Amino acid sequence: MSIHPALFSSDKDNWETPIGLFEALNSEFHFTLDAAADNNNAKCPCYFDKDTDGLKQEWSGVVWLNPPYGKGIVDWIVKAIQETLNGVTTVMLLPARTSNDWFHRYIYARYETRFLRGRLKFVGADNVAPFPSMIVIFKGIERKRVSGDKND
Secondary structure, eight states: OOOOGGGGSSSOOOOBOOHHHHHHHHHHHOOOEESSOOTTTOSSSSBOOTTTOGGGSOOOSEEEEOOOOSTTHHHHHHHHHHHHTTTOEEEEEEEOOTTSHHIIIIITTTSEEEEOSSOOOOBTOSSOOSSOEEEEEEOOOOOOOOTTOTTO
8 A cells, every 4th residue: 555645745735625524514514614725625615725815814604624734734723713713613624643732732622622533535645644633623702792882
């Protein structure tokens, strides 16, 4: 069995989510935005690609995110956390790298984490990924109105 070398390098960082996994999560969460996609792998009608750069945009609704798996993965995690303050819920597919600093700093004991059984086979890959995966749910915080707000 050969493993695609791009899964170990930064040659490719935009592996497409397996459709069965996305459909199962979409039936639960009803996504409105795919924050890191392209014309070939977008899972929602509304999506941000490299040109629109989801890291620089405001998100809304319930967001699906399979971020690029490169050095910038922490930027996507931090962005999802920031967007919770605007009431956005983000469901993110991540490599289950529980020994990494970002897992302990930003995710562990803070957000719901679902570890996936087995290894994913990303769309277009010849074989399964050489790493386990997890789903992290960054739940949006609903802001409560306070008496005296401008909108009262």
